[in-house]
Amino acid sequence: MRITPLEYVTADNLSQAVELLDSAGPQAAVLAGGTDLVLNLKKKRACPCILVSLQAIDGIDRICLENGMIRIGAMATHDRLARHPLLREKADILCQAAGLIGSWQIRNAGTIGGNICNASPAGDALPPLLALDAAFVTAGTVGETVISARNFFTGPGQTRLPSGHLLKEIRFPCPPANAAGCYMKLRRRKAVDISIAGVAFQAALNEEGTQVASAGIALGGVAPTPVRVPGAEDLITGRSPKEALENARAIGAACVAAASPIDDLRASADYKRTIVNVFAQRCARHVLTTLKEKGKPQ
Amino acid sequence: MTLPPLHIIVNGEDHHLMVPANRILLDLIREDLALTGTKEGCGLGKCGACTVLLDGRPVHACLLLAHQADGCRVDTIEGLADPAGTTLHPIQEAFVEKGAIQCGFCTPGMINTAKALLDENPTPTEDDIKLAIAGNLCRCTGYHKIVDAVSACACGSGKGECHG
Ligand SMILES: Cc1cc2nc3c(=O)[nH]c(=O)nc-3n(C[C@H](O)[C@H](O)[C@H](O)COP(=O)(O)OP(=O)(O)OC[C@H]3O[C@@H](n4cnc5c(N)ncnc54)[C@H](O)[C@@H]3O)c2cc1C
Ligand code: FES
Numbered sequence: 001m002r003i004t005p006l007e008y009v010t011a012d013n014l015s016q017a018v019e020l021l022d023s024a025g026p027q028a029a030v031l032a033g034g035t036d037l038v039l040n041l042k043k044k045r046a047c048p049c050i051l052v053s054l055q056a057i058d059g060i061d062r063i064c065l066e067n068g069m070i071r072i073g074a075m076a077t078h079d080r081l082a083r084h085p086l087l088r089e090k091a092d093i094l095c096q097a098a099g100l101i102g103s104w105q106i107r108n109a110g111t112i113g114g115n116i117c118n119a120s121p122a123g124d125a126l127p128p129l130l131a132l133d134a135a136f137v138t139a140g141t142v143g144e145t146v147i148s149a150r151n152f153f154t155g156p157g158q159t160r161l162p163s164g165h166l167l168k169e170i171r172f173p174c175p176p177a178n179a180a181g182c183y184m185k186l187r188r189r190k191a192v193d194i195s196i197a198g199v200a201f202q203a204a205l206n207e208e209g210t211q212v213a214s215a216g217i218a219l220g221g222v223a224p225t226p227v228r229v230p231g232a233e234d235l236i237t238g239r240s241p242k243e244a245l246e247n248a249r250a251i252g253a254a255c256v257a258a259a260s261p262i263d264d265l266r267a268s269a270d271y272k273r274t275i276v277n278v279f280a281q282r283c284a285r286h287v288l289t290t291l292k293e294k295g296k297p298q
Numbered sequence: 299m300t301l302p303p304l305h306i307i308v309n310g311e312d313h314h315l316m317v318p319a320n321r322i323l324l325d326l327i328r329e330d331l332a333l334t335g336t337k338e339g340c341g342l343g344k345c346g347a348c349t350v351l352l353d354g355r356p357v358h359a360c361l362l363l364a365h366q367a368d369g370c371r372v373d374t375i376e377g378l379a380d381p382a383g384t385t386l387h388p389i390q391e392a393f394v395e396k397g398a399i400q401c402g403f404c405t406p407g408m409i410n411t412a413k414a415l416l417d418e419n420p421t422p423t424e425d426d427i428k429l430a431i432a433g434n435l436c437r438c439t440g441y442h443k444i445v446d447a448v449s450a451c452a453c454g455s456g457k458g459e460c461h462g
């Protein structure tokens with residue numbers, strides 16, 4: 001499998017990268033880890049004339065906490081995300097998802113920015129990012145835009161990334177200490193397999209530790225884009241974890257109602273609905289039980 | 299725009315090469331550098347036969363453009379045994395001793411992944427080993443002997459030197 005000849009530029013900095021993208025127009029493609037793009041080049045599914053590699057841009061893979069916001073550079077690899085101490089402590093749901101992607105080799109090369117911009121409905125980082133209320137910072141020649149994860153995806157492989165822009169950073173409010181999250185994905189084998197269906201479930205208690213103050217529930221692989229399920233979130237917020245747990249079945253049903261899966265090679269639509277139901281309930285039990293423990297007066 | 303020469307350090311040796319942008323790292327290693335120990339199985343990132351270490355981390359050489367490795371260390375199976383070619387690396391010894399090699403096609407990739415694992419975690423559990431090599435397919439051995447071989451290389455396993 002050979003690749004058609006093309007040009008390749010390693011951008012030294014962000015402004016050079018966006019200028020190159022701007023001048024080359026739709027002929028250009030951003031190259032991150034290449035785990036999707038190089039495969040697509042090999043299979044002739046993508047045929048850009050010029051690749052703009054972001055690899056050498058200083059700081060574009062930074063992961064930090066600033067003014068209550070967690071900021072993740074687009075070029076951070078899945079392996080780094082999966083092991084990052086700050087994320088493990090504050091947003092473990094993202095570590096769980098990153099750790100389930102592909103194989104160690106894929107996680108060492110693949111980036112969160114690539115996962116987002118590739119916009120596969122089954123992209124594993126996407127449901128957790130929706131559940132965490134993330135926003136994406138994009139950069140172009142005329143400046144930056146911020147687009148919420150919820151509004152970013154418009155269809156399989158389709159996003160609202162403005163033309164000539166690149167994704168620079170992912171941001172979300174740092175979850176409080178009394179939060180918990182869980183990501184579950186179904187696949188046919190234990191590794192190197194994209195998800196058939198995925199459920200992300202993030203929730204946090206109020207300061208008193210008595211009630212669920214916020215919840216984010218999102219599904220992957222069962223609609224043209226990842227989807228949030230406000231109907232399931234409403235069954236949790238404003239209730240004690242114990243009360244919310246009693247709604248587990250209704251949460252499963254609300255998630256099924258929000259899914260619009262199709263029959264495909266991996267599984268039937270019916271089976272995907274069953275899995276969404278089961279995983280949503282398992283996630284709910286796991287997260288709400290953890291919150292119940294955290295809410296207990298010490 | 300002319301592409302600057304590619305600088306990579308393969309098995310400790312500096313190379314400055316004029317490489318077209320569409321060259322895959324695996325082809326550069328096998329064809330331009332004639333290091334055919336690195337294998338091509340699927341060419342799709344699914345089998346791990348092409349695993350090399352990029353700055354110490356296992357990656358699929360079949361899914362990287364050569365220029366993505368610019369400025370990096372690339373370690374292939376050829377660099378593992380001592381340079382005189384007289385003694386194998388302890389991981390290689392263990393694979394031979396435990397019968398972890400049958401046809402041998404997966405072995406270079408498997409050993410590279412194992413090397414990276416042992417370098418970062420000299421005392422991996424069986425589960426750590428299975429997770430690390432999950433992206434390296436073997437159609438012959440059934441994996442048990444591979445896991446045995448990697449376990450035998452762990453620090454404190456009482457075998458040979460400890461390479462952590
Ligand atoms: C064997 C195998 C297994 C896989 N398993 C999984 C899995 O389990 N779960 C999963 O979710 N994915 C999986 N993938 C898909 C892939 O690894 C991920 O989507 C990965 O995150 C892509 O990141 P990348 O850095 O390699 O992106 P690239 O391939 O470099 O880019 C992907 C796309 O996004 C664009 N892009 C990348 N970065 C930016 C940016 N910063 N700004 C603008 N555009 C950008 C590129 O132009 C390209 O169109 C797998 C892939 C393979 C080959
Ligand atoms: S040849 Fe690279 S993963 Fe199969």
Ligand code: FES
Nearest residue numbers: 400401436437438
């Ligand atoms: S020994 Fe034949 S594939 Fe592993």
